[in-house]
Amino acid sequence: MSGPDRKPGRDEKTRRRKLDEIRALGVPVWPNRYPATHTLDEVRAAFGELDALSLEETPEADRGVRVAGRVVAIRSFGKAAFLRLAERQGTLQIHVRRDILPHREFRLTRLLDLGDWIGVAGPVFRTRTDELTVRADQVTFLSKALLPLPEKWHGLTDRDTRYRQRYLDLLGNPETREVFLRRARMVSALRRFMDAEGFLEVETPMLQPLATGAAARPFQTRHRALGVDLFLRVAPELYLKRLVVGGFPRVYEINRNFRNEGLSTRHNPEFTMLEFYRAFSDCAGMMELTERLIVAAAERGAGGATVRFGEDELRFERPFDRVTLTDATVAALAGRGIALDGDALRSAGDLADIHRRLDLVLPAPPAGPGKLLLSLFEALCERELIQPTFVTGYPVEVSPLSKADPENPGFTERFELFAGGLEIANGFSELNDPDEQAARFGEQMARRQGGDEHAMDWDYIEALRHGLPPTGGVGVGVDRLAMLLTDSPAIRDVILFPHLRPREGR
């Protein structure tokens, strides 16, 4: 398919032959530039409102334009031809006539293939069928496509090829292009929102001596000169909070995290997170901020507060629903005829029994009641949370970086936001007591066997000992939010180059 050993196919041989013929015309075949005066869209914007007669009477149209684009259709009549150029979002028709073009340039147009790039200069007019068209006075060859474009009107449908050769997907499928345009608008809206709220955009290490800030298996690498092992970060969290200690009270980062775990429709090994921290705020304050952020993203990314997602219609309108993790789980169990009262909620044995009764896989031991409760919630409730919903009250046991809730022993001031059955965001009042943080890390480590990559982050504890103000923090899964706002069922559909198994024999 590629690489030095690949043999040119029949199409490529033909196209190389034509390239030689173009070269033989004395035309530069890989020129360095083309000074276009208009993009194709700009031609349409400037002249699209004018009818045939008005165009003739418009000096600007008669004086002409210089445009450039990829040839995506050729309808040839021997002594004349219509070409269609495509570039960015626009397309424009070109009319080529033997009696107008210089001989060499007309011959050049006969040697064009679909996919080639050309520049065209000439006046703008309308054809008999009222199509806005540039009549070619000059044709400049710009670049050769040695390989054919995807098939014309089915587009490219093979999923594997769409992901591996995304440029073909973008070329052949307008809806793919729309997904990534919307994603870009959404990310830009996130940035603008954070900037407007007075947050400073920062970048923190991707290569970290300890993979901290989330419970996930990291990728490992090695720095030769330093002679140390490093990890690709699983989260920026602890670095961002160091910055709050350092006197940046509002910081955010939009960047990649890496988790060495399975792939699924909701998981890519590298994914984009927006994380932000705000001094003097807390869980409740961050929920309010997150709400406004998500609404802004929906407005910009999806063009409104109401978003179609598969079978559902998501309404990103404030205030979002709110429910505690315990209430949601108790209600889901009640719906299955299982009563769960206060005592059972704190009993690992009872919660494990419920797993068995419902035929659910138990979390890997050791699992206390907090982890078992979360496991029930994830199994029973997550997928049902279609409308944007804040779930609050996560057990301390599964929230090592969150502040405890003074009103609710055993639980933290923490929320997760769900929509479309997906976890979109996770936020909490940041634990800033260095001694308690050290104790929590210790508990986490005690529960793990092996895994030296999860060693205690003493450097972070030291930062806390210098004083972290009360702070709220949130992480937003940018890819998943993009899934919701583009009605994409798989995370691969919103990542330009998703990870796939390497192809054999290439």
Added chain:
RNA sequence: GGGCCGUUAGCUCAGUUGGCAGAGCGCUCGCCUUUUAAGCGAGAUGUCGCAGGUUCGAUGCCUGCACGGCCUACCA
């Protein structure tokens, strides 16, 4: 890891109860100076994913493998 489905021309796909491998687009050649998936005429597409097996004969049936998709499980 498990289940189901798929792999045929450059692309999208059909097909054969086992008997010369097909269509549309694209491509090549010819005609055509206002077309819109242009039209007309002619032509070429190929390791039917790979390896074995059954058979007079396998793209088709059997076994194994590879690759991919969907679902599912795992990933505190």
